[in-house]
Amino acid sequence: MTDELLLVGARVVDPLNAYDDQRDIGIRDGVIVDPATLRDPERLHLQGKVVAPGFIDLHVHLRYPGQTHKEDIRSGTAAAAAGGFTTVLAMPNTVPTVDNPTVLADVLRKAAADGAVHVLQAGALTVGRQGEAVTDIAGLKAAGAPVVTDDGSTPQLAGVMRQAMIAAAAAGIAVIDHCEDCSLARPGVMHDGAVARELGLPGQPRSAEEVIVARDIILAAETGCRLHLQHLSSAGSVAMLRLAQQHGLPVTGEACPHHLFLTDEACRTFGVNAKMAPPLREEADRQALIDGLRDGTLCAIATDHAPHSADEKAAGWTKAPFGIIGLEAAVPLCFSELYNKGVLTLPQLIALFTVGPRKVLGLPVGSLELGATADVTILDLDAKHSISVESFASRSRNCPYDGWQCRGKVVGTLVGSSR
Numbered sequence: 001m002t003d004e005l006l007l008v009g010a011r012v013v014d015p016l017n018a019y020d021d022q023r024d025i026g027i028r029d030g031v032i033v034d035p036a037t038l039r040d041p042e043r044l045h046l047q048g049k050v051v052a053p054g055f056i057d058l059h060v061h062l063r064y065p066g067q068t069h070k071e072d073i074r075s076g077t078a079a080a081a082a083g084g085f086t087t088v089l090a091m092p093n094t095v096p097t098v099d100n101p102t103v104l105a106d107v108l109r110k111a112a113a114d115g116a117v118h119v120l121q122a123g124a125l126t127v128g129r130q131g132e133a134v135t136d137i138a139g140l141k142a143a144g145a146p147v148v149t150d151d152g153s154t155p156q157l158a159g160v161m162r163q164a165m166i167a168a169a170a171a172g173i174a175v176i177d178h179c180e181d182c183s184l185a186r187p188g189v190m191h192d193g194a195v196a197r198e199l200g201l202p203g204q205p206r207s208a209e210e211v212i213v214a215r216d217i218i219l220a221a222e223t224g225c226r227l228h229l230q231h232l233s234s235a236g237s238v239a240m241l242r243l244a245q246q247h248g249l250p251v252t253g254e255a256c257p258h259h260l261f262l263t264d265e266a267c268r269t270f271g272v273n274a275k276m277a278p279p280l281r282e283e284a285d286r287q288a289l290i291d292g293l294r295d296g297t298l299c300a301i302a303t304d305h306a307p308h309s310a311d312e313k314a315a316g317w318t319k320a321p322f323g324i325i326g327l328e329a330a331v332p333l334c335f336s337e338l339y340n341k342g343v344l345t346l347p348q349l350i351a352l353f354t355v356g357p358r359k360v361l362g363l364p365v366g367s368l369e370l371g372a373t374a375d376v377t378i379l380d381l382d383a384k385h386s387i388s389v390e391s392f393a394s395r396s397r398n399c400p401y402d403g404w405q406c407r408g409k410v411v412g413t414l415v416g417s418s419r
């Protein structure tokens with residue numbers, strides 16, 4: 001039996017094709033088709049709503065395998081779908097690490113069975129993410145990893161990163177990079193500034209991120225490796241990325257909602273739910289990240305959805321793990337703060353969830369063209385609501401946004417037939 005659906009009357013925004021107008025969208029068997037070819041479709045009336053290509057989150061922790069008390073593929077992808085995402089890129093800092101094709105195949109098998117959205121799985125850069133032996137990057141790519149990263153950390157030795165980039169370049173795969181020099185970051189638990197001094201907590205200076213951003217831009221230039229900088233937090237990092245792009249280097253970057261909407265001041269209010277890597281910084285950094293989105297230096301907004309259990313987070317500032325969840329708050333926050341407050345245009349904001357991630361992944365995702373997988377995100381730009389952490393599909397609750405008022409809501413997501 002064919003499965004036919006017609007999306008009627010919405011404003012369709014498809015930045016890859018520079019399209020922004022009202023039109024109907026036809027779907028047959030999970031693929032976008034010409035509406036005129038449908039015979040007897042089910043109709044979804046979407047007047048006053050926006051239809052966009054399914055949003056892609058380049059940075060999530062699904063915690064499978066090994067840490068499913070925090071999240072699993074079922075709960076994490078349910079959270080993604082509720083939050084407006086139809087594709088997520090899972091990080092490999094699991095137990096065991098996704099550092100070989102066998103573990104990767106297991107995750108993909110589990111995702112095909114349990115996933116409410118498409119799950120892409122990044123491979124690790126080094127064995128066990130120990131920063132020593134480079135993984136079989138070509139083998140990971142062949143097994144389905146679209147990118148490689150040691151997220152959670154990065155190889156501390158430049159020589160190891162250089163070797164990894166040479167292998168990644170040869171395999172034709174991008175390195176995505178958690179920029180943190182541990183000798184500068186440790187034992188810090190928040191940004192190294194006035195708030196940390198007042199709270200009496202050890203700080204992480206901006207240099208902990210920036211020296212790795214500089215190092216890895218230099219290595220990308222030398223090796224020709226495609227490099228994507230994850231969860232950038234400092235103004236200096238954005239400036240270096242901009243300069244690298246002006247020099248024509250193949251380097252991109254992402255920002256996370258928490259770095260866009262919070263500063264280290266939030267550490268006073270939200271306690272350990274404001275503890276994450278890299279840390280929340282200062283207002284000038286926040287503004288620089290927003291400028292980076294505005295001028296295209298940063299091509300993606302990614303959540304860095306990092307679930308941890310209540311017990312783990314209850315360990316207090318110095319012992320609690322780094323990270324907050326973001327899948328179900330990111331889109332409402334971004335549409336409130338960036339679109340409805342006039343910071344970005346609608347196509348600009350939607351591109352940060354579609355075209356930008358597509359470029360990083362090098363996959364044919366994030367567009368509504370005929371023949372594409374029918375991944376669709378449906379939005380109501382005016383709907384007012386407040387974020388209710390209690391109602392999240394995620395298994396974890398480590399989120400500072402409970403009760404935040406938003407304008408802009410995810411009405412639904414459609415996930416097309418698997419690629």
Ligand SMILES: NC(=O)N[C@@H](CC(=O)O)C(=O)O
Pocket residue numbers: 061093151152153178275276277278304306307321322323324
């Ligand atoms: N961002 C975080 O604070 N935590 C992430 C690791 C990471 O993204 O670096 C996690 O896995 O919990």
Ligand SMILES: [Zn+2]
Pocket residue numbers: 151152153178230231277278
């Ligand atoms: Zn990270």
Ligand SMILES: [Zn+2]
Pocket residue numbers: 059060061091151152304306
């Ligand atoms: Zn992460």
